[in-house]
Amino acid sequence: MSLRYLASRLTQGIIVLWIAFTLSFFLLYLLPGDPVITMLGAGGELQNFDPAEVERLRSEFNLDQPLPVQYLLALVAVLRLDFGTSIQTGTPVTEAIASSLPSTIGLAAVALVIALVTGAAIAIGATLTRRPWLRDALAALPGLGVALPTFWVGLMLLQVFSFRFPIFPAIGTGTPTAVILPAVTLAIPLSAIIAQILFRALQNAWIQPYVTTYTASGYSRLRLLLRQALPVAVLPALTMSGVLFGQVLAGSVVVENVFSRQGLGRLAQTAVTGQDIPLVQGIVLFAAAVFVLVNLATDLIYPVLDPRLKAATRNVPADATRTDHEGVRA
Amino acid sequence: MSLAMELQKNGQAETFGEDVRTEGIGASTPDQKGGNDRQGGNRARGLLRIRGGRLGIIEILALAALALAVLAAFWPTLLTGVDPLTGDPVNRLLPPSLDHIFGTDHLGRDVFSRTVHGSAQTLSASLAAVAIGVISGVVIGLIAGFFTGVLDAIFMRIVDVLQAIPGLLLSMAVITALGFGTINVALAVGVAAIPSFARLTRAEVIRWRSAEFVRAARADGLSTLSVLARHILPQVRGPIGALVALEFGSAVLAVSALSFLGFGAPPPQPEWGLLVSEGRDFLAAAWWMTTFPGLVVAAVVLAANRISHVVNSEKEFR
Numbered sequence: 155m156s157l158r159y160l161a162s163r164l165t166q167g168i169i170v171l172w173i174a175f176t177l178s179f180f181l182l183y184l185l186p187g188d189p190v191i192t193m194l195g196a197g198g199e200l201q202n203f204d205p206a207e208v209e210r211l212r213s214e215f216n217l218d219q220p221l222p223v224q225y226l227l228a229l230v231a232v233l234r235l236d237f238g239t240s241i242q243t244g245t246p247v248t249e250a251i252a253s254s255l256p257s258t259i260g261l262a263a264v265a266l267v268i269a270l271v272t273g274a275a276i277a278i279g280a281t282l283t284r285r286p287w288l289r290d291a292l293a294a295l296p297g298l299g300v301a302l303p304t305f306w307v308g309l310m311l312l313q314v315f316s317f318r319f320p321i322f323p324a325i326g327t328g329t330p331t332a333v334i335l336p337a338v339t340l341a342i343p344l345s346a347i348i349a350q351i352l353f354r355a356l357q358n359a360w361i362q363p364y365v366t367t368y369t370a371s372g373y374s375r376l377r378l379l380l381r382q383a384l385p386v387a388v389l390p391a392l393t394m395s396g397v398l399f400g401q402v403l404a405g406s407v408v409v410e411n412v413f414s415r416q417g418l419g420r421l422a423q424t425a426v427t428g429q430d431i432p433l434v435q436g437i438v439l440f441a442a443a444v445f446v447l448v449n450l451a452t453d454l455i456y457p458v459l460d461p462r463l464k465a466a467t468r469n470v471p472a473d474a475t476r477t478d479h480e481g482v483r484a
Numbered sequence: 485m486s487l488a489m490e491l492q493k494n495g496q497a498e499t500f501g502e503d504v505r506t507e508g509i510g511a512s513t514p515d516q517k518g519g520n521d522r523q524g525g526n527r528a529r530g531l532l533r534i535r536g537g538r539l540g541i542i543e544i545l546a547l548a549a550l551a552l553a554v555l556a557a558f559w560p561t562l563l564t565g566v567d568p569l570t571g572d573p574v575n576r577l578l579p580p581s582l583d584h585i586f587g588t589d590h591l592g593r594d595v596f597s598r599t600v601h602g603s604a605q606t607l608s609a610s611l612a613a614v615a616i617g618v619i620s621g622v623v624i625g626l627i628a629g630f631f632t633g634v635l636d637a638i639f640m641r642i643v644d645v646l647q648a649i650p651g652l653l654l655s656m657a658v659i660t661a662l663g664f665g666t667i668n669v670a671l672a673v674g675v676a677a678i679p680s681f682a683r684l685t686r687a688e689v690i691r692w693r694s695a696e697f698v699r700a701a702r703a704d705g706l707s708t709l710s711v712l713a714r715h716i717l718p719q720v721r722g723p724i725g726a727l728v729a730l731e732f733g734s735a736v737l738a739v740s741a742l743s744f745l746g747f748g749a750p751p752p753q754p755e756w757g758l759l760v761s762e763g764r765d766f767l768a769a770a771w772w773m774t775t776f777p778g779l780v781v782a783a784v785v786l787a788a789n790r791i792s793h794v795v796n797s798e799k800e801f802r
Contacts (some may be wrong), residue, residue, distance in 0.1 A: 156684060170641065170644050170645050170648055171640060171642060171644045173641055173644075174645045174648060177642070177645060178657060180659060181658065181661050182657065182660060182661050243540065274635075281795075297786070297789060297790075298786070299783040300789075301733065301737075301742075301782055301786040301789055302738055302782050303741060303757075303778055303781050303782060303785075304741065304759060305740075305741055305744045305745075305757070305761075305778075306760055306774065306778030306781065306782070308777065309760065309763070309764060309767060309774045309778070310774070310778070312767055313767045313768070313771055313774070313775075317767055317768040322494055339747040355641070399653075400648075400649075400650035401650065403650050403653060404650035404651060404652035404653055406596055407652055407653070407656070407745070408652075408741055408744070408745070411744075412764075420654060422656060423656075423745055426656045426657075426659055426660050426744065426747065427658070427747075429660055429663075430627060430660075431660060434656070434660045435657075436650055437653065438653055438654070438657045441648075441649050441650055441653050442645065442648040442649050445649070445650075
């Protein structure tokens with residue numbers, strides 16, 4: 155992998171983050187009124203504010219400075235990973251995010267495993283089955299999965315599996331089983347994306363000439379799928395990992411609310427409810443950074459997995475490394 | 485938020501233009517795409533999806549569901565004569581029956597009536613959101629696709645950023661700046677819908693920019709604005725139509741999620757997300773309070789996604 159490729163992807167990522175910072179700065183600090191009043195009001199109704207408190211906050215956020223100075227000061231602070239302190243709790247934003255992360259990562263990991271397994275099972279089942287009704291039914295599942303409101307799915311699961319049949323605890327994080335229902339809720343839209351992409355990619359791989367060749371040589375359908383088609387089909391699914399991570403973050407807001415869990419999503423919700431501007435900006439930038447990093451990682455892994463791209467990023471003429479798998483990703 | 489959109493875009497890369505991430509893996513730059521189309525001219529005519537184009541029983545059901553939702557939004561009194569806001573303490577938490585087909589809530593209000601009356605708020609907020617997304621997205625996409633160069637780079641980087649932040653979080657940031665309420669929720673969801681429209685429009689513009697009829701129009705001395713409005717925009721209309729239906733479904737989901745989280749209208753109002761959230765405390769005692777409003781949301785979203793699929797297949801018959 156060439157350094158130039160790496161450098162250009164890195165630069166693009168940094169530009170995206172810089173614009174994300176700039177947009178969030180202008181959105182949160184300049185629209186549509188005085189952010190200090192917004193933060194003190196925290197709900198909208200007008201009250202009498204202590205002028206000294208207003209002044210203190212105003213200078214804390216450098217709002218008494220001219221606009222370009224405000225922007226530059228904020229930019230420099232962010233470059234030093236200083237996102238300010240939460241208005242509501244007074245803790246540094248980075249600390250608040252860091253302390254809420256483990257719970258959300260645990261939830262997301264379980265959800266991703268569930269989503270990968272069900273998504274792959276649906277896609278493989280739909281590809282392998284010879285029964286049209288079963289294939290149609292499996293192929294329709296992802297569309298259903300994305301149409302169900304996540305908050306409602308969570309409450310339905312609670313209703314059935316915590317209240318009607320008390321199998322899982324309704325709230326909290328006390329027992330290991332407490333993560334199951336929230337993870338399933340979070341996994342449903344994720345598995346829908348995975349199933350859909352994988353199904354399309356498998357169908358695409360299934361009509362390639364080499365599959366016919368293997369079939370003619372007596373490979374079983376299952377073996378052919380697992381050994382030949384699946385590794386090829388996984389590649390396009392990889393490019394969606396950034397979107398998947400975004401979905402996990404967005405989903406955690408709803409899921410952590412429904413199941414009364416602590417975590418990043420819960421933090422985001424309380425930040426918005428309390429109009430805690432530094433915290434909201436910190437979480438938004440964190441989400442953007444995760445997205446950029448995941449995409450960067452995908453871009454770096456992709457050429458390793460796909461020999462033709464490895465060749466391309468090395469700037470070697472593609473012909474030199476052409477393999478008999480040519481056209482595999484057509 | 486726009487999960488369905490990602491799905492559809494992925495599945496129908498030919499019809500929705502370029503891939504999800506243009507900067508992707510260097511496999512297909514927009515310019516290469518444009519070049520291919522220059523040679524190809526009429527695109528992908530061999531890929532007619534005849535099954536999706538037919539109006540089957542599912543499509544009729546989907547249209548009926550949407551028609552019912554529109555009816556509920558504009559003329560709620562045609563569907564229910566019961567007031568959504570006045571409760572009847574004697575009839576608290578009644579299970580579904582012929583009198584109250586969705587049951588009653590903890591204040592004795594009719595859940596069906598509240599759902600019907602709630603559709604006006606939820607659906608109009610979703611429509612407004614899609615309108616904001618379409619108008620801003622198409623304008624950005626037209627400019628970026630047609631003028632290329634610096635304008636393209638600036639607009640597309642901004643779109644990249646809007647896409648890098650998960651839709652729901654982006655909407656929540658906008659709500660933090662603007663404050664709570666249905667109108668602000670609509671605005672916030674609309675902002676999150678801009679990237680998909682901008683990307684699709686840009687891809688379509690690039691597809692048609694160098695087509696012969698566009699070059700002929702420019703050679704005829706038509707102004708840039710007329711070329712864009714009279715020759716490029718009509719080409720973009722079809723794909724945008726399919727995306728509008730899809731994004732409408734996503735917007736309904738996002739609007740109700742935000743209202744569920746408490747960022748929408750204040751409690752006595754019957755917004756769909758709020759209805760579900762009101763039933764939370766009565767999950768064990770009154771399953772109907774959460775189940776029915778949520779089912780209605782899911783039905784509308786499914787219907788919108790189905791219609792989007794049909795529109796998307798139909799336009800390939802042109």
